[in-house]
Amino acid sequence: MPVLNETHHSDLRSWVSSANDADTDFPIQNLPFAAFRRKGSDEAFRGGVAIGDQVLDLAAVDGVFSGDAAVGVAACAQPTLNHFMSLGSTIWSALRLALSRALREGAAEQGALESCLVAQSDVEYSLPCNIGDYTDFYTSVFHATRIGSLFRPDNPLLPNYKWVPIGYHGRSSSIDVSGQTFRRPQGQTKAPDAESPSLNACQRLDYELEVGIYIGKGNELGEPVALDEADQHVFGYCLFNDWSARDIQAWEYQPLGPFLAKNFASTVSPWIVTNEALLPYRREFKRDAQDPQPLPYLASAKNSEEGALDIKLEVLLQTQQMREQGEAAAQLSNSNFVYSYWTVAQMVAHHTVNGCNLRPGDFFGSGTQSGPEHEQGGSLLELSRGGKEAISLPNGEQRTFLEDGDTVVMRGYCQQQGSVRIGFGEVASTVLPAKG
Amino acid sequence: MPVLNETHHSDLRSWVSSANDADTDFPIQNLPFAAFRRKGSDEAFRGGVAIGDQVLDLAAVDGVFSGDAAVGVAACAQPTLNHFMSLGSTIWSALRLALSRALREGAAEQGALESCLVAQSDVEYSLPCNIGDYTDFYTSVFHATRIGSLFRPDNPLLPNYKWVPIGYHGRSSSIDVSGQTFRRPQGQTKAPDAESPSLNACQRLDYELEVGIYIGKGNELGEPVALDEADQHVFGYCLFNDWSARDIQAWEYQPLGPFLAKNFASTVSPWIVTNEALLPYRREFKRDAQDPQPLPYLASAKNSEEGALDIKLEVLLQTQQMREQGEAAAQLSNSNFVYSYWTVAQMVAHHTVNGCNLRPGDFFGSGTQSGPEHEQGGSLLELSRGGKEAISLPNGEQRTFLEDGDTVVMRGYCQQQGSVRIGFGEVASTVLPAKG
Structure with a gap:
């Protein structure tokens, strides 16, 4: 340990x-x-x-x-x-x-x-640093399975998922710090029964509950970072809301992945909790017995013994009506980074195994950190079962996806029994109406 | 005009x-x-x-x-x-x-x-500028169809292709200027008949012949750039080789798109030919009669009248053996940016329609610019029909994919009949052996 x-x-x-x-x-x-x-x-x-x-x-x-x-x-x-x-x-x-x-x-x-x-x-x-490149991973197998079942009911978890720490490049320019407001994006969407697509304001606007990871020391092009060296390259962690436009995503994402569905805004909490501060909250990293063991470049005793991080996470929503009536934000779900199917060290080792260079200030999103239970979904797409079941809020309002004026708040902290509590602060940001 | x-x-x-x-x-x-x-x-x-x-x-x-x-x-x-x-x-x-x-x-x-x-x-x-974000488009319908037929024989061109200027985010950190050398990447690959993947040096290393586009003036988050304003945001153009590891790509790219298959190296030519210098080489932008007309945000009289750019492109290969024997690089194919299914103005308008902000120095790849004929393929994957047919070089060597020591050279120029010739210079870079 x-x-x-x-x-x-x-x-x-x-x-x-x-x-x-x-x-x-x-x-x-x-x-x-x-x-x-x-x-x-x-x-x-x-x-x-x-x-x-x-x-x-x-x-x-x-x-x-x-x-x-x-x-x-x-x-x-x-x-x-x-x-x-x-x-x-x-x-x-x-x-x-x-x-x-x-x-x-x-x-x-x-x-x-x-x-x-x-x-x-x-x-x-x-922003605490100039983010050169932003990579979004997809490390919650619970999220991947639930989302996959909505996009590909017959084939929810693709064959590569349990072998490859799936990730893709995101957009740096639209990342801002907590307090960010942004207009509801417009984009091409196509209803399954429509003859052709049309340009509309997004109707399925969603948040994603993620942990953000800041790279400290970089690596040279062509020089992979070994798994057990990865921690030397990780400066610290924050909370991250990777806003998503689900209807735009469904129409655009094949074959090269999400693009305009993601790059209109992403929000980080202001404070970077350092890798060193989180050492007491490291946990054993386990795989289910029936799951494949990672390939050698993604496996080590250190990674198994202390690869996981016990960060408690929660998402809250404050609607415009709540705000006007002085009501506090209501919790939508909670989860924990310990459920991640891949460790941060595995993300770093995989990202660089082909020689890709990371630079100081580069940023990883962990992917939506959903837990095993339905109630632990890290996005409305999961909680509303693809928009089919509305969620009831304490004040009687309902949501399947986000409405204008909604403020999404994410919080996170670490605490061992009887031990000190290390918090992340919060990331809060608000949806503005689409451009008129 | x-x-x-x-x-x-x-x-x-x-x-x-x-x-x-x-x-x-x-x-x-x-x-x-x-x-x-x-x-x-x-x-x-x-x-x-x-x-x-x-x-x-x-x-x-x-x-x-x-x-x-x-x-x-x-x-x-x-x-x-x-x-x-x-x-x-x-x-x-x-x-x-x-x-x-x-x-x-x-x-x-x-x-x-x-x-x-x-x-x-x-x-x-x-590099002429600090590239904040790099976006790779996919604007050659000929390339998309040929590649699609290799990855999805039953469904080569996806239903969104003729509506959406497909693009995805790439990696800025590994973009360098002509003269770049890089190690053959290693990565996870899985043969169709293998039980599990393994980590190997890439066996299907490829180039992609692209036009690079530099953004000049940016736009604010939330403020889309209208199609006919797009030219005011484009500073200029270069040649771009977006190196690709086809075997890594095939295993990793579902569902979020290419990642390690692309981010190990990308190479630009040093000179930016300005948008203004290229005005005499603008051409009418036409769609086949049976193709859908673009949605209104991607259509204008100006875009139809002068949206296309007549840039002649060629790819050459100089193997190590050629270099040692003093032989010049041999042409592999030639093409033209005029074949692009989407104009640069359409790329800008689409990229920002959701409010995404572009910053000065941001970079677009056009996607591989293959022409309509097989011989005009902008990648070895196309020219070798998925690695099934070796290409014979003038000195008797053969290639399906790139070998260590290969230098790929791309050139481009504009010339009207009887008029002045505007060249792009060249982008040349060399494959080094995988890390031992």
């Missing part, structure tokens, strides 16, 4: 008192990174670390740290974290350790760092 | 004498852009314009131009052309006109510009 260090110790407490609250997403054991500035200002975006309800402004931390941690802090002062992410795990770990020590109760650095705190309620976020 | 201007006049001659040679790719009517530096130097890359066998170093041109042309020149001094490409057609045209006038025989600027010339034989190129 992974080697933990002093930064993971559940007894640690911070002099930032909100970081010691039982329900905070950001205790001192978390220390996730984002790019931020004061809300509504024209300040430059720069790197920050979440601690309780505060952001530690890393561009303001000067002269407090030394050695590798200082190298890391200097890199985080840039408007994007790409350079910091490229520096590799020695620098990442050094900065994490220095931050953990400096933010602990009784730390000598308290005086110097107090003036570097900004309340999270006073900041706005940008 | 498009409005031509003085820069297109076929009688223009340059004081750079090699630009007046009948067989140059770069007469004064062309004026394509690249990013270059002196070969083997550690100079910064910067923008240049090809004229005959010379490059005009745009970072060295200072104070020669004024107004919009000076704005353009200043932008071209940067290491990538993204900023210049973002400035839009008024700036692009102003610089083209100023360059055309200053490079003409008798121009007063000759003295100032002579010292800004560098021989093309003395330079090396980088």
Whole structure:
């Protein structure tokens, strides 16, 4: 199992008192990174670390740290974290350790760092890095089977699924950070009984509950990343909503895959929870006995022993009516990343086995993380059984797919029994009416 | 038909004498852009314009131009052309006109510009811009039908093909400029009669003859580009080899499209021939009478009258043996971009109809540009009828797919009868053995 260090110790407490609250997403054991500035200002975006309800402004931390941690802090002062992410795990770990020590109760650095705190309620976020390439995987066998049964009733799970970590390239330009709003897309659709297609506003607009993965250190073209080296290339994780237009997808996706059904918007949560912070939540990665064992380049003892990640996930919906009536978002489903059929290390090893180069800041979507039960579907397409069964909301409204004004919220956190809770914050974004 | 201007006049001659040679790719009517530096130097890359066998170093041109042309020149001094490409057609045209006038025989600027010339034989190129997103289309109906008949003999051309400009997202990180070498990729393949897949070096390595399209001015998320506005967003064109691993593709591509079969390498020619330079080679865009007319967002009088581009294309192969024996590359096939089933304006309008945002420097591949005849296939998969018929080369060698040491060369040019010839230069790249 992974080697933990002093930064993971559940007894640690911070002099930032909100970081010691039982329900905070950001205790001192978390220390996730984002790019931020004061809300509504024209300040430059720069790197920050979440601690309780505060952001530690890393561009303001000067002269407090030394050695590798200082190298890391200097890199985080840039408007994007790409350079910091490229520096590799020695620098990442050094900065994490220095931050953990400096933010602990009784730390000598308290005086110097107090003036570097900004309340999270006073900041706005940008994408934490320039995302060069975005790849979307398809790692929930439960999602793949349910979706497959809607698109191909006679052949839901294709023969390659249990051998190949299926993925495809997505669009970087339309990825934005939580708070994103976007117009309902229009596109070509064709009803099964229609003679020809037509251009319409999407009628089957959906979300997808995904985990996002940021690549830190890249690899050179032609140099695959071995499975057990993959973790050295993964900087961290976020929540990811990969909006989908199901009716556009059904008509366009053959033979080259989804295109306009996906590239109109995708939304990430602002904070990157580091790979190191998540080490205590690694789990054994198991395959059903009747499933094929992965090919050798996708199999190792380390991957089996600690490849899975126990991240609890949930999707909530706040309709326009709920918002107007002051009602909180209602939960639609919950799931867990531990159900993923492929580990993140397997995604990295597979993506690079042909020599494909990953660059710092590249992004993977995990694919919709549906659990084994119908109620754990990570999309409305699953929950509404292809739009055939409406879902009833607590206020009496119903949904098969999303309506204008709907805000979809995703949350995630890790918690072991009796242990500290590491949260991801949230990703929330809202559907606007189609262009008139 | 498009409005031509003085820069297109076929009688223009340059004081750079090699630009007046009948067989140059770069007469004064062309004026394509690249990013270059002196070969083997550690100079910064910067923008240049090809004229005959010379490059005009745009970072060295200072104070020669004024107004919009000076704005353009200043932008071209940067290491990538993204900023210049973002400035839009008024700036692009102003610089083209100023360059055309200053490079003409008798121009007063000759003295100032002579010292800004560098021989093309003395330079090396980088990618002309940072490619944010790369989209590959599939616009040759002849290619789609032939490939479809290999993957789906009973259903070669899918019902959406004649309605939807099919495209999918590709990988930016592995795109490089002519001269690229890359290792033969390894990947999962499965023979039809094998019980399970295995990891092997690709046995069916192929090229794809494509036209590359660079986006200049972008569009905002949520704001589609109308068909007749599309040209304002297209900066220019190049040659593009989208290397493909056919055996990997066959096993991985369902249901989300090609992934590792494509993302190990893609190669562009260094020069971007501008949209404006190509105006004289626009042609009527016709559909067969029995084909459906495009939906209204993909149809206009302008698109019908001048949507097609008459770019002659050819693929050549130089094997290692040919190279060792001093033999020139042998032509494998030729084709023409005029056969494309969709125009570039239709690609832009379709790509953005859902609100997807394009950014300056984004890149489209046209898809393999095969002509109507078997001999005009733009890939070995077509020419060898799925690997069943070997192609004989002039030196007695045979090929079904590419072998290690093979260099694939693509060339393209435009020429009207009795008119000036506008060339694209070439894209050449070489297959190295798989990683041992």
